[in-house]
Amino acid sequence: xxxxxxxxxxxxxxxxxxxxxxxxxxxxxxxxxxxxxxxxxxxxxxxxxxxxxxxxxxxxxxxxxxxxxxxxxxxxxxxxxxxxxxxxxxxxxxxxxxxxxxxxxxxxxxxxxxxxxxxxxxxxxxxxxxxxxxxxxxxxxxxxxxxxxxxxxxxxxxxxxxxxxxxxxxxxxxxxxxxxxxxxxxxxxxxxxxxxxxxxxxxxxxxxxxxxxxxxxxxxxxxxxxxxxxxxxxxxxxxxxxxxxx
Ligand SMILES: [Zn+2]
Numbered sequence: 269x270x271x272x273x274x275x276x277x278x279x280x281x282x283x284x285x286x287x288x289x290x291x292x293x294x295x296x297x298x299x300x301x302x303x304x305x306x307x308x309x310x311x312x313x314x315x316x317x318x319x320x321x322x323x324x325x326x327x328x329x330x331x332x333x334x335x336x337x338x339x340x341x342x343x344x345x346x347x348x349x350x351x352x353x354x355x356x357x358x359x360x361x362x363x364x365x366x367x368x369x370x371x372x373x374x375x376x377x378x379x380x381x382x383x384x385x386x387x388x389x390x391x392x393x394x395x396x397x398x399x400x401x402x403x404x405x406x407x408x409x410x411x412x413x414x415x416x417x418x419x420x421x422x423x424x425x426x427x428x429x430x431x432x433x434x435x436x437x438x439x440x441x442x443x444x445x446x447x448x449x450x451x452x453x454x455x456x457x458x459x460x461x462x463x464x465x466x467x468x469x470x471x472x473x474x475x476x477x478x479x480x481x482x483x484x485x486x487x488x489x490x491x492x493x494x495x496x497x498x499x500x501x502x503x504x505x506x507x508x509x510x511x512x513x514x
Pocket of ligand 1 (some may be wrong): 395399422425
């Protein structure tokens with residue numbers, strides 16, 4: 269009789285497990301969040317806040333980008349960098365396979381970690397998840413090298429995040445005339461032009477040329493073609509340059 273009870277219990281457990289598995293198979297698995305606390309530790313409330321923002325952002329993004337990969341690894345780290353111009357949060361998409369994103373949050377941001385999370389985490393997640401959707405990753409990138417390609421892929425992520433979250437001053441396009449001149453500069457660069465110089469900090473003082481020109485080009489392509497950011501996100505950098513009139 270005891271043996272019968274155990275057998276019955278096992279059957280029930282198997283049924284429950286298979287039910288859970290089939291539910292997981294039907295829906296994309298959620299992100300896997302880890303905290304890299306080698307340098308500084310997150311408080312319990314900061315971790316809870318991060319988990320809430322990720323859950324909400326991911327739910328929204330998956331309705332917009334249904335083919336986003338499953339089970340995205342997101343690693344969080346506290347840094348002491350000055351990230352004020354981007355709301356205290358930055359990130360990078362490290363690999364497509366496995367889908368991996370690194371997020372850095374600055375403890376120097378006015379108001380601290382919590383203020384930075386509230387200001388810019390959703391913005392950063394929309395940006396980095398758009399990269400995963402396109403396959404624009406540092407290690408196993410699906411695109412050719414070259415600053416014009418980088419400008420388009422970053423521009424798409426910037427505009428996607430601006431359309432659905434908030435805009436950051438650091439990525440705003442310059443005036444049209446300036447943006448046109450910058451576009452011509454980027455198009456004339458050799459394929460192996462220095463990434464740091466053209467995407468982040470030019471020795472002449474200009475910052476984020478690739479991001480800001482990319483924002484301009486993507487918005488110009490949208491205006492000229494009537495396509496929205498989701499439609500444009502399906503296209504190659506060459507196609508987007510064409511739609512923008514180049
Ligand atoms: Zn990016």
